[in-house]
Amino acid sequence: MTLTHADTGAAGAGGDGPYEHGLTEDLARAALALARRFHAGGTMWCASPSWTFHAHHVAVEFVHPVIMGKRALPAVVVPPGADLVASLRATVRPGDMVVVVAGTAPSDPGGADVAEVMRRGPAWGVETVWIGAGTRPPAGAADHVLWLGTDDPLVASEQFVRIYHLLWELTHVCFEHSGLLQPDLCEEEVCITCSDEGRTAEVVAVDEGGDAVVRTAEGRERIDVSLIDPPRPGDLVLVHAGSAIASLEEGRS
Amino acid sequence: MSPETTDFLYPFIEGDERDSASLLADLSASAEAKWGYSERLRQETLALCHDQLASVSAAMARRFEAGGQLFAFGNGGSATDADDVAQVFTRPPRGEPLPARSLVTDHAVLTALSNDIGFDVVFSRQLEAHGGPNDIAVGLSTSGNSENLLVAFRQAAKRGMLTVGLAGYDGGQMGRCDELQHCLVVRSDSVHRIQETQAALIHALWSAVQSEYQAKGAA
Structure with a gap:
């Protein structure tokens, strides 16, 4: 018998670290952003057009943590099969978060809808996190892009679990830093948020x-x-x- | 480990921390370390389970060849892993689709059984309805102690099904369950790290079954 996939070491693996340079820094920034949103009362909406089970795993992780004593946080799965844009448009409120596990189109057929959701994030007032693998979405496609370089869908799927587990763990570490849960103060001369610019x-x-x-x-x-x-x-x-x-x-x- | 790298473990009592740079650096370092640990656990577990994966996958392939189907089940995060099992077997990235179902997806059945009898029977009762001697029961747990899995394995064994379990820690009660023929154990005490390696075990198992499986009519 030959094990053709997971025992051979993932394609492109260079040691024990994440394959994508900068992934852990991206994870850290995403975790702090999510902690701030949760702290301010936001709800996390989870979706994964091609791997519904990942959306369920993300949501249950935050609602009912595996580590006893950690607080339950509001996380919800977008109903699978629903029109993702229409469903989120109807339910998200400013201050919420949208976390999606998906590749980009055309390799992931759900990727086009996901891109549309992410594009609307600023208008809806939601913080967007796009977890995926393969061809990276263009810069600015989401507030946080947590990306893997692998093209193997099973390696990617296994590493998505690591990514959202770490996202949960780091988010809870941020709760211990109450002084950092306030949004960053405006430091620009003209603040886009405070003024009426664009x-x-x-x-x-x-x-x-x-x-x-x-x-x-x-x-x-x-x-x-x-x-x-x-x-x-x-x-x-x-x-x-x-x-x-x-x-x-x-x-x- | 230097004191600076453990600062993030302790809350700032005053709540007057304003500079996020050092927290972000600590979070990133923590993620890097945990990723590395998870990767090593994955590789060690796949190496430790190599022979077991070979025998389990061969047994599973024989059941599929005889027309059997696979039923996967678990609770919480492991319920989503059961969905993963069903998805990879029925909609594989390559190779032949094989019949598999997750027992956690039907909310009518789950709530009816929980309400009328109790949560311990939510999987066993479904196996009673669907399971036959050519079939395969795959139960996933991190603790290895979920009562509804143990009850399901007993029911599956009674029906002549092949029983396969994935557990963590030392295998828990699943590791000592007479009705469970094959128990793949991820030897860690972190639920997150166990689940991450169980995802790899699921895919390794699927891959090995694909290699073993001989479609009817094939040489």
Whole structure:
């Protein structure tokens, strides 16, 4: 008998460490961000179009920790089979988190929906974590990209378990640093969050008069959309001083 | 280990910590160390279980060849591992799909059994309904002590099924269960690290079954 996969050592393994340089630093930053969101009352939404069981594993890890005495945290699985974008759009609230385990399209058919969810993160006011393997999503595709280089789906699947276990462990370490659970203070001269500069918004409805109701991280608001081509519900636009100044859908189908 | 690297283990009593750089460095170092430990445990376990994996996979392949199917079950994170087992056998990345099901996916059955009888029978009762002498029962636990798994293995043995268990620690009660024919043990006392290596064992088992399995009509 030959064991053709896991006993031979994972492809590309270079010693005991994570295959992707920078993965543990990315994990650390993601854990602190999640701890801050949980601390402020956020809920974690978990999804995995091609490996539903990973979404369930992430959620149960946070809700009912294996280590006794660790607090239960609100984590929920997005119903499998649901339209991921529509389902999350209906349920997430500003301050929440979305954690997805998925590859990128076309190697993972669910990857396109995941990219759409991640793109909407700023408009929905959610922190996004994308755990995956294979072809890395483009820079800025999610707030946190925790990525493996392997193309072997089973090696990737095994290492996803490590990634979210570590994410849970590090998140709980962050809770012991209460002074760091407040968001970083604004240090930029012009703070994008505090000013009204270039906020991402998702169009909810468009009036005939050139106004639109949009959703941003701060909630719903009515804006002027006469400066751009008429947007459609669901489109992302950039809002400045009460007006849409650019569509974020150019070049998209 | 220098004192600086253990700082993160202790809370700042004042809560006035403001610079996240040192925490992030500690978290990253901690993740690196745990990743390395997990990788070593995986390699050691696969080496230790090499002969056992060969005999279990051969026995499983014979059952599949005889038309049997696989039932996987577990609780919590191990329930998601049972789903992993069902997924990799039925929708393999390569090779031939083989019939497998997870016993944790039907909420109607799980709640009916829990409500009417008790949680200890949620798997055994399903095996009673579906299991036959060509079939395979795969139960996953980290402690090795889950009562509903032990009850399920007894039921499976009664029905002539092949019984396979994955456990952690020293195998727990699963390691001493007469009705459990094969028990693959991940010798660690960390639930997380056990589960990470169990994921590798599941895939190694699947891979070995694929190598062993001779489809009807094949040479």
